[in-house]
Every structure is written in C-alpha cells, then in structure tokens.
Amino acid sequence: MQNGVIYGIDIAKGSSRAQEAPRYAVAVLGEGEVTHYSMLRRHKILRMIHRDRPVYIAVDNIYELAADKRDLIHFLEKLPEGTKLVQVTGGIHQRPLTRLAQEHNFTFNQFNPNEEAEACAVLANLGVGCEVSLFEDMTKIKVSRARSLGRGGWSQNRYRRKVHGGVKERSREIENTLRKFSRDTGFTFNSKITEGFGGYVRAEYTINARRDKVPVKPSSTADVQVTVKSVERDKIKYLPLKSKGRKYTIVGIDPGTTVGIAILSFEGELLFLKSIRGISHDEVVKLIAEYGKPAIVATDVFPTPAAVEKIRRSFNAVIGTPGGEIKAEEKIALARPLGYSNDHERDALAAALTTYKNYRNVFSRVEKRTPKHLDLDKVKFHVIHGASIEEAIEKIIPSPIVRKDVKPEPQKEEDSNTDELVQKLREEVSQKNSQIKQLKGYVAELKYESGQKERTIESLEMRIKKIRNDTYMKVRKDKEIDIRDKEIERLKKEVRKVRKSLKKQRLQTKRIKQMHKKEIRGEGLPVKIISSFAKEAIQHTKDSYGLKKGDLIYLEDPSGGGPVTAAVLVDSDVKAVLISEDMPHAALEHFYDSDIPVLKGLKLQRVDDFATVEPDVLNNAIFEWEEKARERRKEKEHEQFKSILDEYRSERRRGLA
Numbered sequence: 001m002q003n004g005v006i007y008g009i010d011i012a013k014g015s016s017r018a019q020e021a022p023r024y025a026v027a028v029l030g031e032g033e034v035t036h037y038s039m040l041r042r043h044k045i046l047r048m049i050h051r052d053r054p055v056y057i058a059v060d061n062i063y064e065l066a067a068d069k070r071d072l073i074h075f076l077e078k079l080p081e082g083t084k085l086v087q088v089t090g091g092i093h094q095r096p097l098t099r100l101a102q103e104h105n106f107t108f109n110q111f112n113p114n115e116e117a118e119a120c121a122v123l124a125n126l127g128v129g130c131e132v133s134l135f136e137d138m139t140k141i142k143v144s145r146a147r148s149l150g151r152g153g154w155s156q157n158r159y160r161r162k163v164h165g166g167v168k169e170r171s172r173e174i175e176n177t178l179r180k181f182s183r184d185t186g187f188t189f190n191s192k193i194t195e196g197f198g199g200y201v202r203a204e205y206t207i208n209a210r211r212d213k214v215p216v217k218p219s220s221t222a223d224v225q226v227t228v229k230s231v232e233r234d235k236i237k238y239l240p241l242k243s244k245g246r247k248y249t250i251v252g253i254d255p256g257t258t259v260g261i262a263i264l265s266f267e268g269e270l271l272f273l274k275s276i277r278g279i280s281h282d283e284v285v286k287l288i289a290e291y292g293k294p295a296i297v298a299t300d301v302f303p304t305p306a307a308v309e310k311i312r313r314s315f316n317a318v319i320g321t322p323g324g325e326i327k328a329e330e331k332i333a334l335a336r337p338l339g340y341s342n343d344h345e346r347d348a349l350a351a352a353l354t355t356y357k358n359y360r361n362v363f364s365r366v367e368k369r370t371p372k373h374l375d376l377d378k379v380k381f382h383v384i385h386g387a388s389i390e391e392a393i394e395k396i397i398p399s400p401i402v403r404k405d406v407k408p409e410p411q412k413e414e415d416s417n418t419d420e421l422v423q424k425l426r427e428e429v430s431q432k433n434s435q436i437k438q439l440k441g442y443v444a445e446l447k448y449e450s451g452q453k454e455r456t457i458e459s460l461e462m463r464i465k466k467i468r469n470d471t472y473m474k475v476r477k478d479k480e481i482d483i484r485d486k487e488i489e490r491l492k493k494e495v496r497k498v499r500k501s502l503k504k505q506r507l508q509t510k511r512i513k514q515m516h517k518k519e520i521r522g523e524g525l526p527v528k529i530i531s532s533f534a535k536e537a538i539q540h541t542k543d544s545y546g547l548k549k550g551d552l553i554y555l556e557d558p559s560g561g562g563p564v565t566a567a568v569l570v571d572s573d574v575k576a577v578l579i580s581e582d583m584p585h586a587a588l589e590h591f592y593d594s595d596i597p598v599l600k601g602l603k604l605q606r607v608d609d610f611a612t613v614e615p616d617v618l619n620n621a622i623f624e625w626e627e628k629a630r631e632r633r634k635e636k637e638h639e640q641f642k643s644i645l646d647e648y649r650s651e652r653r654r655g656l657a
Contacts, residue, residue: 005030005054008121011064012039012113016071022064025113028052029121036114042075050080056241058086058124060097060116062132073134073232081212088120088129091238100128105371130238135230139211141178143171144202146225161198166223168199174216174226178205181215206231247271247292248377250320250359252352253299255307259284260344262352263291266363266380275344281307285314295384296320296359300331300351318384320355365389508544511610524612527552527578527604533561533587538568545610549573552618554604554611558583566590576622578602578613592632597625 006029014022026037026045030052037048042065049057059065062085066072076085089095098110101119104126108115123129145163149156171193178189189207193200207214211230219226247265254260259279263272271291279287288294288311297312298320299305304312312319331350338353340346363380369389370379374396382392516526528545531537533555541547551574558579566587569577576597583591583598591598599621604611 005052006121006124007045007049007052007054007057008117008119008124009045009057009059009065010113010117010120016064017067024064025117027114027118027121028054029118029125034118034121036118038114046078049083053080054083056084056086056121056124058088058120058129060087060089060120061094062087069134069236072132072236076132076134077229085132086124086129086241087132087238088123091130091240097123104128124241127241129241131241133237133239134233135211136233137208137210138231139207139209139214140229140231141174141205141207141214141216142202142227142229143167143174143200143204144225144227146220146223157197160196163223164196164199164201166199166221167202170224170226171200171203174203174205177215178207181207185209185213187213248295248381249288249292250296250298250352250356251288251294251311251317252320252348252350252355253284253297253308253311254344254347254351255299255305256344258344260342260346260348261287262345262348263288263294264352264356265292266295266377268353268356268360270338270349273338273340273345273349275342275348281310281314284311288315293381295381296355298351298355300326300347300354320351320358322351322354326350326354359384366392369393512545514610524605525552525615525618527554527611527613529554529556529606529611532557533559533565533583535561535565535568538565542572547572547574550575552576552578552613554578555583557581558587562586563590566594570594570596576618576625578604592629595629597622597629599625 008027008029010025012023012025014020016022021041023039023041024045026040026048028035028037028048040048057079062072065085066075079085087094088100089097097116097119098108100123101108104123106119106122108119110116145167149160149163175191182188187207187209189205191206192204194202211228214228216226216228218228249271250264250266252260252262252264254275258275258277260275261272261284262270265271272287294315294317296319297308297315297317299308300322302321302324304319304321309319331346334353335346335349338349340349362383366380366383366389367376370376370393374393378396379389379392382395383389387395528541528547528551530541530553538547547553547569549572551572553569553574553576555577558577558581562584563586567590570590574596576599577591578599580601582600588598599618602613602617602621604613
C-alpha cells in the first residue's frame with residue numbers, strides 16, 4: 001500500500017451512459033512520479049484503487065465515472081476508507097480544465113486522455129477542486145437474520161429462537177462497542193430494536209459520525225449479518241478541497257514573572273494580546289502554537305533575553321530585536337491604537353508592531369512580485385528566513401513530475417539520432433501549436449466577455465439613470481404627501497378640539513337657560529354647585545357659569561378651605577353658602593364676620609351640575625341664621641365688654657398697689 005497516492009482519471013473511449021462499458025486513461029501520481037495506464041475498464045480501476053488506496057481520485061467531471069447519482073453512489077460505496085472523489089473543475093459552477101492548468105503554470109494536450117488524467121491528478125495534488133460528498137456524517141448499522149426462516153416444521157420454533165438469539169447477542173456486542181466509542185470520542189448514537197421470539201428480529205443503530213470513524217465493520221455468519229452504510233444526502237454536496245493551513249505569525253514577548261504575549265498576522269491584524277502570571281515555557285509555546293506558526297519572535301529590548309531566545313528556538317523562528325532601547329513614549333504611541341491593559345501587554349505589543357513595521361516594505365514587494373495563485377504568506381515566510389523573493393517563489397512551486405508509461409512500446413534501435421531529434425521537434429511544435437490555439441481561444445473568449453461586459457455596463461448605466469429619476473420623483477412625491485398628511489392630521493386635531501369646546505359651551509348654555517326658566521317660573525331659586533371648597537374649584541365654576549352678586553352656592557365638599565378661600569366667595573358677594581357637612585371653624589367665622597349666611601342641611605333638587613331650592617325654605621333658613629348671627633354678635637360684644645372690664649380692673653389693682 002502506497003501513502004499519498006493520487007489517481008487522475010479521464011474517459012478515453014465510450015460514455016458512462018452507453019451500453020458498452022467505457023474505457024479510461026489513468027494517471028497514478030506518487031512520490032514525484034506519474035505512471036500512465038490506458039484503456040482500462042472500471043472494475044480494473046477499482047482493483048487498482050483497493051491495492052494502492054489513493055488519497056484522491058481526481059476527475060474533471062464525475063459523470064464520466066457514473067451515469068447518474070445512483071450509479072455514483074454504488075461507485076463510492078466500493079471505494080476503500082479514506083479515499084475521496086474529487087472534481088478538480090469545481091462544484092456546481094465548474095471552470096475549464098485548461099484554464100486551471102494555465103493558472104497553475106503548466107499546460108497539457110486536452111485531446112490526449114493520458115495528459116488530461118495527469119492534469120487532474122496534479123491539480124488535486126495542488127489542492128484544487130471540490131470533494132464530492134454524497135453521504136452525511138451519519139452511519140447506519142443494521143443487524144438482522146442472514147437467511148429466511150422458511151415454512152418450518154417440528155423444530156421451527158427452536159430454530160427461530162436460535163437465529164433471533166444470535167441477532168440479539170451480536171446486537172449487544174455492537175451496542176457495547178458503540179457505547180465505548182461514544183465515551184471516547186463524544187459521538188452520539190441511537191437505536192431501534194425489533195423484538196421477536198427468543199431475541200431480536202433486527203436491530204438498527206444510527207451514529208452521528210462518518211463511516212470511516214465507526215469501529216464496526218460489515219460481517220456475516222450463518223445466522224446473522226451486519227451491514228454498515230453511510231446515510232445518503234438528498235443532493236450532491238461539493239466541499240472545497242483546499243483548506244487553509246496554519247497562519248504564519250509575528251509574536252512579541254515581554255518575559256518575566258508575568259509574561260506578556262502579543263500575536264500579529266502578516267497583515268498586522270492583532271490575533272492575541274494578554275499577560276499571564278506564573279506561566280511556564282511549555283504553556284507559552286502551546287498558547288502561541290494555537291494561533292499559528294511564528295515566523296518571527298520579537299522583543300523590545302537588546303540584547304535578546306534568554307527566555308525569548310528559548311521560545312524562538314522552539315519554533316525555529318527568526319528573532320526580532322529593535323537594535324536599541326525603545327522609549328516608553330514610543331511604546332505607548334505604538335500600542336495605544338490597538339489597546340492594552342498593563343505594561344507587560346504594552347511592551348509585548350510594541351515589540352511585535354516594531355518588527356511588523358520593519359518588514360512592511362518587504363511584504364509590500366513580495367505582494368507585488370508574487371503570482372496570484374501562490375500562497376503569499378509562504379513566500380513571506382521564506383523571505384523572512386533569508387531567501388530572495390525569486391528563491392521563495394521557486395520553493396513553493398511544485399517540483400516537476402517525472403512521467404512514466406506502463407509497458408511502453410519498444411523503440412527501434414535502428415532509429416538514428418536525427419530521427420529522434422526530428423520527432424522531438426515535431427512534438428514540441430505540436431505542443432506549441434496547441435498552446436497557441438488555446439491562447440487564441442482564450443483571447444477570443446476574453447474579447448467576447450469584454451464586449452458582453454461593456455454592453456451589460458451600458459445597459460446597467462441606463463437602468464441606473466432611469467431608477468434614479470424614478471426614485472427622485474417618488475421621493476419628492478412621498479415627501480409632499482407626507483407634508484400634506486401631517487397638515488391634514490394637524491387640522492383634524494384642531495377641528496376635534498373646536499368641536500369639543502363648542503359642544504361644551506352649548507351644554508353650558510343649555511343648563512344656564514334651564515336655570516333661568518326655573519327662576520322665572522318661580523319653581524325654585526337656582527343654586528350653583530362647586531365641587532370642593534378650594535380656589536381652583538371656585539375659579540372653574542366662575543369660568544363655566546360665572547359668579548355674580550346674589551348667587552346661591554352649594555359646596556359639595558366644604559372641609560378643605562380656610563379664611564382665604566372663604567374670602568374669594570365673600571368678594572363675589574354671594575347671597576348664601578349651602579353645605580351638607582361641617583365647615584372648618586376659621587372659614588365659618590369669616591363668613592359670619594362678612595354677613596354671608598352658611599346654611600346646612602337644606603333640601604335641594606339637583607339636576608347634573610346645577611340645583612334648585614324652594615324660596616320659602618331658603619328664606620326660613622336665612623332668617624334662622626340671622627337670629628343666630630345676632631345672638632352670636634351679642635355674645636361676642638358681651639365677651640369684648642367683659643374683657644375690657646377685666647383689663648380695666650386689673651390695671652386699677654396695679655395702680656392702687
């Protein structure tokens with residue numbers, strides 16, 4: 001078994017959809033050599049694949065190997081574990097094989113199946129193309145009877161019990177294996193058991209892992225068979241073959257009890273910045289390795305500290321030193337744009353940034369002179385280690401492949417050197433003509449694409465112009481509509497406000513008219529109702545109905561006011577104040593002093609915000625209040641006279657003494 005072998009396959013004769021089995025050209029790439037096989041059938045290729053166990057089987061079109069998806073699934077199921085089918089021209093959107101070869105600096109004769117198969121192998125070796133995935137990362141294991149139980153006889157039940165017992169025993173072995181696999185790897189599984197007489201009819205297990213990871217293989221005995229199959233996808237999935245390797249990095253170190261670590265990419269992007277106290281050398285190395293391969297290990301002091309040199313040797317990196325002392329102000333200016341938490345982080349970041357700035361011009365030259373299809377970071381890495389840009393590019397370009405044909409036809413020894421030279425020149429001319437033809441086709445294709453793009457650009461510019469005009473008109477129209485909508489809404493609010501005020505005024509007018517009618521008919525004297533004994537309530541009644549001389553007032557809640565509030569009603573010169581509860585003494589005294597009757601407990605006939613009182617009842621109540629007022633005034637005058645007399649007697653006693 002060979003390691004790292006890649007198969008390139010191209011159809012040489014026939015078609016996968018034809019009745020006659022097609023024949024293929026196969027290029028086997030391994031250890032820098034390529035071996036060609038011609039006119040092979042698919043079953044022969046499968047035997048070779050099981051012998052060599054290649055990493056990739058590379059084709060330019062997967063349907064050259066299979067007529068349809070079902071046939072392709074059968075082909076993939078026959079491949080050994082670890083072998084992947086690769087379509088080098090891409091996934092759903094494919095690119096021409098000749099174009100891919102040109103981009104990777106080699107050419108081939110597209111009319112020669114052997115060279116086309118070799119081109120597929122070389123491109124797959126360079127990481128070009130997509131892996132063809134027809135299976136989910138799930139595997140199904142089915143344990144069942146290996147044969148039918150038949151119609152049976154006297155021993156039918158005993159035989160059924162034996163077979164079902166065998167299925168159950170094998171199922172338990174597999175389940176134990178899967179449990180251990182799940183504990184070790186973290187992959188989960190579930191089971192579905194169909195029980196039968198004496199054991200299991202079948203057991204099915206679904207594992208959330210690829211088939212090549214599952215530690216159970218297909219098997220068969222006289223009574224029990226085990227099948228292991230990957231779960232098919234609904235559609236073919238194309239997985240990009242080339243995955244990004246580890247990044248190359250620039251690492252800044254500030255050694256000491258607390259170690260500061262700063263990691264930058266070759267683009268100057270900060271990948272990691274932290275200071276850690278008491279970290280060991282091995283832990284530092286492991287932490288740095290998680291973010292990529294350091295090309296430079298930098299420090300902010302000179303000479304290089306031993307701890308930094310030890311880290312550099314661990315990665316075989318280049319040392320980065322400033323060549324002198326970096327002032328604290330310069331460190332702060334360098335590190336401030338990216339931010340830092342303490343001096344250790346600042347020094348590590350300053351060391352990494354200083355080194356990056358020293359190499360920035362070199363990186364710029366590398367980017368200008370390196371072909372687009374090559375890995376820029378690898379070229380920069382080799383340049384950092386002392387190679388010129390040209391030498392670095394040569395190092396990462398794949399080495400030439402030595403071609404070797406199987407069973408080459410024997411050359412006639414009588415051919416002279418001249419004939420060999422002529423044949424060689426003819427082959428070169430043919431190859432050059434083929435290249436010229438390809439280039440002409442490529443130029444024509446580019447011209448056509450350029451014309452198409454110009455027409456597309458012109459069409460899009462006209463469309464953009466039209467859209468701009470339409471958009472401008474629409475925006476202008478929408479803005480005008482928005483302004484008018486706002487004005488309409490404002491006017492509607494005003495109308496609602498005016499209507500509400502008008503309705504309120506009409507209601508007030510109606511009530512006032514009703515009060516006047518009652519007064520004219522002599523049905524009762526109108527009484528204006530004030531909700532509470534407060535200035536605000538009195539003012540509200542003034543605004544709504546007015547307060548004039550001789551009005552009767554009814555206080556719904558007389559408990560809140562005092563002399564000042566009472567003075568408001570006194571100033572209005574009301575005829576009387578009607579109450580249903582006791583009024584504060586100070587307010588009551590003020591009304592007595594102002595000769596405003598305060599009448600309690602009169603019966604009112606109330607409708608909404610106004611009421612009426614019978615004139616006789618009112619006059620009687622006022623008469624009683626006036627009697628009480630006269631008695632109160634007499635008592636008050638008597639008390640005042642008594643007070644004056646007491647005061648006089650007191651002064652006389654003081655004078656006689």
